[in-house]
Amino acid sequence: MSVLIFIDHSDGAVKKASLEAISYGAKVAEQLGTTAEGVLLGNLNEDIASLGKYGVKKIYHVADAALDHPDPQLFTDVIAQVVEKSGAKLIVFSNNLHGKAIAPRVSAKLKAELVAGAVALPDTGNGFIVKKNVFSGKAFAFIAVNTDIKIISLNPNAFPVSQTEGASAEVVPFAATIGEPRIKLSSVNKVTGEIPLSEAEIVVSGGRGLKGPENWKILEDLAAALGAATACSRPVSDADWRPHHEHVGQTGLAIAPNLYIAIGISGAIQHLAGVNRSKVIAVINKDPEAPFFKAADYGIVGDAFEIVPKLTEAVKALKG
Numbered sequence: 032m033s034v035l036i037f038i039d040h041s042d043g044a045v046k047k048a049s050l051e052a053i054s055y056g057a058k059v060a061e062q063l064g065t066t067a068e069g070v071l072l073g074n075l076n077e078d079i080a081s082l083g084k085y086g087v088k089k090i091y092h093v094a095d096a097a098l099d100h101p102d103p104q105l106f107t108d109v110i111a112q113v114v115e116k117s118g119a120k121l122i123v124f125s126n127n128l129h130g131k132a133i134a135p136r137v138s139a140k141l142k143a144e145l146v147a148g149a150v151a152l153p154d155t156g157n158g159f160i161v162k163k164n165v166f167s168g169k170a171f172a173f174i175a176v177n178t179d180i181k182i183i184s185l186n187p188n189a190f191p192v193s194q195t196e197g198a199s200a201e202v203v204p205f206a207a208t209i210g211e212p213r214i215k216l217s218s219v220n221k222v223t224g225e226i227p228l229s230e231a232e233i234v235v236s237g238g239r240g241l242k243g244p245e246n247w248k249i250l251e252d253l254a255a256a257l258g259a260a261t262a263c264s265r266p267v268s269d270a271d272w273r274p275h276h277e278h279v280g281q282t283g284l285a286i287a288p289n290l291y292i293a294i295g296i297s298g299a300i301q302h303l304a305g306v307n308r309s310k311v312i313a314v315i316n317k318d319p320e321a322p323f324f325k326a327a328d329y330g331i332v333g334d335a336f337e338i339v340p341k342l343t344e345a346v347k348a349l350k351g
């Protein structure tokens with residue numbers, strides 16, 4: 032009857048979004064009067080037991096090298112085995128890249144209803160009702176989950192990481208039956224030396240208002256001063272001013288940083304769809320009528336080429 036949380040990691044470290052999912056799962060377990068357990072596939076560079084500080088009491092660990100790179104089909108099979116063994120009735124994922132690939136498969140395999148993109152703890156007072164974002168964050172839906180096994184995938188940045196220093200989890204090696212992978216990984220091309228956009232706390236993003244790729248230096252300087260990742264609107268990546276992995280919006284990456292700074296971006300609805308879950312939005316645009324100002328917490332009306340270098344200097348001065 033426990034809550035089982037999928038522990039997602041990359042380069043040997045647990046992702047922040049997954050720590051949020053662990054904290055969330057632990058809180059739901061407390062709410063349901065049961066225990067929170069984790070399932071970890073592959074290996075970490077850190078002490079696995081120490082993840083107990085986020086609230087998991089037990090971690091099923093499948094240390095097989097075949098699982099070092101996430102393969103959604105293999106992961107689904109192994110998670111299903113762990114669910115069977117543990118008797119978990121609620122499975123929690125982060126609604127991040129891996130969660131989006133694995134949770135629906137686990138849902139189909141276990142015939143367990145999935146609420147993807149949860150933003151709050153479930154209401155367990157009368158049934159099991161989960162709040163989630165719909166219409167690109169424009170509204171909320173409250174979904175009643177009725178199956179015996181339930182699955183929630185939590186939106187990144189929707190729930191804080193909480194920890195109890197010194198707490199540790201029991202690590203249980205799990206001998207899973209691992210089938211033949213149907214996907215063959217031929218190579219991994221990693222972007223190095225940059226803050227991954229999906230994990231970034233601060234994002235500095237540019238649009239067509241920057242006029243051309245040669246002008247991105249001012250945006251990169253600001254991002255470097257803030258320790259931020261860089262992003263862009265779709266026309267910018269379509270024009271090859273910036274790489275496609277920086278494109279945010281309805282047809283690009285959906286992000287939820289603590290601070291999103293939009294520079295020379297009009298704020299079309301398709302762009303907002305990917306960034307409107309940011310905690311704070313700051314907009315720099317020379318057109319006071321730009322729609323982005325309606326979604327902004329802070330706005331500066333003015334020329335980006337004047338404002339951004341001044342902002343960078345101010346940030347540098349503040350940081351000493």
Ligand code: FAD
Nearest residue numbers: 238239240264265280281282295296297301302317318335
């Ligand atoms: P523009 O609309 O050209 O806006 C440029 C802005 O820069 C203007 O507001 C202007 O006032 C300002 N500006 C100009 N010069 C300066 C200056 N010197 N200083 C300060 N400000 C200045 N778009 C996305 O971004 N992501 C998506 O995922 C996406 N998906 C889409 C899906 C569909 C099906 C469709 C139809 C469209 C999609 N779009 C998407 C495109 C979207 O509709 C907009 O066309 C796009 O977001 C506009 O990009 P932009 O704001 O960079 O450019």
